[in-house]
Amino acid sequence: MNLQEGKEKFISTWGTVGSNWGINRTMAQVHALLLISNDPLSAEEIMEELQISRGNANMNIRALIDWGLVYKGHKPGERKEFFTAEKDMGEVIKKVIVQRKKKELEPMIKTLDEISAVEGLCKDSEAFCKVVHDIKLFSTKADKTLDQLIRSDSNWFLSTFLKMIK
Amino acid sequence: MNLQEGKEKFISTWGTVGSNWGINRTMAQVHALLLISNDPLSAEEIMEELQISRGNANMNIRALIDWGLVYKGHKPGERKEFFTAEKDMGEVIKKVIVQRKKKELEPMIKTLDEISAVEGLCKDSEAFCKVVHDIKLFSTKADKTLDQLIRSDSNWFLSTFLKMIK
DNA sequence: TTATAATTTCAAAAACTAATGAAAGTTAAT
DNA sequence: ATTAACTTTCATTAGTTTTTGAAATTATAA
Structure with a gap:
């Protein structure tokens, strides 16, 4: 495997990883391409490189910007926009978490709260009551932990992992 | 919202949560139905309840059994199989992690290792070399942490969260 | 062993998601 | 104000994933 092949493999792998994390394949590939590019790229260059329309x-550059994973920039004398990726992996993960938390965890907690409010829940169905309660407990805890994480500095991961493994 | 509506809402919500975690909607709904059911259910009853073929x-019961999220059982005098869900949420999450780790994290680490082996990677493209290195570092750490987690007892979550938040 | 109840398989259909590309909309330099 | 470079939109098309249901297989009771 040479450098070019390595880059292609990386882009394709990052695409797969992304699609497993609720980020569409192309979106993740654009991010990967920008991650490993030394200089900012234009939309034209991205299209060319990834062979996409x-x-x-x-659409995908836009989505990446919305997620805070890609920044828009300009080059002096050039009219078109140039894009760069967020390269700090701690930040990347944080930003993915912000999105997923908003899209998944928060609505789930809201629904569980609504269900918990059902009259006579625990009286009428013990199993149901217990499951709802357990999941609510867990997801609330997860929510709070992720909030901490999002607010924390970039070295958080390292230190937390050490704490966890210790 | 009454009990019946609550149960339906829970099944549908768990379906959504699941589909965001690489578990297909129906698979998660079957799991949800079994989670909140006081007694084991037969395939027939699951079909009826969720209105599926x-x-x-x-297929989905099978997949849940493969993942270790559902257990197969028998009732005396009955020929058909009856199914129960794993109800310990700590266990549920552990089992999901085992699957996702195997499907996602491990192949990614393998690929990153292959890419790292490219001759003159760091000499020829600094950005690429750094990104590969960073992601490798992070994913190896995640891999080890998840191994710990999988081996740990069910109260791990609680204690880890407390450690994290402290 | 035979009949039959239950489970599994899998090709085809349906449903869902992502990509294309041409047309509409913007923006900025002249 | 006009034009040309660039960006965005969106109806259509392509691709992927999930579901169906009927046929094949397997297991059990008589």
Whole structure:
């Protein structure tokens, strides 16, 4: 495997990882391409490199910017936009967590709260009551932990892992 | 919202949560139904309750058993199989992690190792070399942490969260 | 062993998700 | 104000994943 092949493999792998984390394959590949690119790239260059259409490139660059994983920039004398990726992996993970928490965890907690409010829940179905309670407990804890994480500095991961493994 | 509506809402919510975690919607709904059911259910009852086909029910029950989230059982005098869900949420999460780790993290680490082996990686592309290195570091750490977690007892979550938040 | 109840398989259909590309909309330099 | 470079939108098309249901297989009771 040479450098070029390595880059291609990386882009494709990051695409797979992303799609397992609720980030569409192309979105993750655009991010990967920008991650390993020394200089900012234009939409045109991204299209060319990944062999994707203009619309597709635009949509996914946009989504990456929304997630805070990619930044928009300009080069002096050039009219078009140039894009760079967030390269600090701690930040990348934090930003993914922010999105997933918002999209998944928060709505789930809200629903569990609504269900818990059902009259006579525990009286009428013990199993149901217990499951709802357990999941609520766990997800509330997860929610609080993730909040801490999001607020923490970039070295958080390292230190937490050490704490966890210790 | 009454008990019946609550149960339906729970099944549908758990389906959504699951599909965000690489578990197909129906598979998660079958799990949810078994979670909140006081007694073991037969395939027939699951089909009826969730309004799904025999094939679909079978496939997803099978997958849940493979993941260790559902257990197969028998009732005396009955020929058909009855199913129960793993109800300990700590165990549920552990089992999901085992699957996702195997499917995602391990192949990624393998690929990153292959890429790292590329001759002159760091000499020829600094950005690429750094990114690969960073992700490798992080994912190896995650891998080890998850191994610890999988081996740990069910109260691990509680204690770890307390450690994290402290 | 035979009949039959239950489970499994899998090709085809349906449902869902992502990508294309042409047209519409913006923006900025002249 | 006009034009040309660039970006965004979105209806259509392509690709992927899930579900169905009927047929094949397996297991049990008589």
